[in-house]
Amino acid sequence: MRYALGPAGRRALRRVARSRPLLAFDYDGTLAPIVDDPARAAMRPWTRELLSRLAGRYVCVVVSGRRRRDLVRRLAHVGIAEAIGNHGIEPWRTSARAARLVRRWRGQLEARLFPLDGVIVEDKIYSIALHYRRAHDTLRAKAAVLEAAATLDGARLIAGKRSVSVLPAFAPDKGAAVEEARVRFGCDAALFVGDDTTDEDVFALDHPGRLLTIRVRRRLGSAAQYYIRSQSEIDTLLARLLALAEEEGR
DSSP: ETTTTTTTHHHHHHHHHOOOOHHHHHEEETOOOOOOOOOGGOOOHHHHHHOOOOOOSEEEEEEESSHHHHHHHHHTTOOEEEBGGGTTTHHHHHHHHHHHHHHHHHHHHHHHHTTTTOEEEEESSSEEEETTTTTTSHHHHHHHHHHHHHHHHTOOOEEESSSEEEEETOOHHHHHHHHHHHTTTTOOOEEEEEOOOOGGHHHTOOOOOOOOEESSOTTTTTOOOOEESSSHHHHHHHHHHHHHHHHHTO
């Protein structure tokens, strides 16, 4: 994994900028800093300004585990081409089957996890997020959450930052969502920036020369090709992409 803002990374960014690329970003931990209360997560004003300017020059999408309507509200007036929610399920892969499954899981999870202080069961219609960030004993809460989620039939689990996402096993992942967006918008290549385990489905895609992946913070074992050192460096990365767009006359 190489530094995205170093010499090799800059060359890779330039190659992407010269194509017709899709620029795709995760939200929490990537465009917006991680906060204790997910409801308060927001982009810094300068990040929002840079993303808005970039969206005027390239096809930009945001791919998040959040519900799409929540994501749309947070990205209001930025001008992105699409807000893709629920880990890639919304808006193109929603189904009544997934919604029924999630409703059943919610009752089972609430019954098992109700006694645990600081654990939140978030129903996102097509998936569930189990948050334990506020638990007094996070290790005990994590173990209980994983144990409860493991009892669900037909579920795929994704462990995140003090949370576990529960999705129907048949639902698409972020990797499929990014590739579908690239095709839908007629892009030649894609760049994706993410920060968490849920983003590894994109990092692991095998599309040589057609996909550039960047992780927020270097991590051993990640499939991402490049990294930036911190979430705050997203501004430097966006500014670099904007400068390249101007050089290309976009």
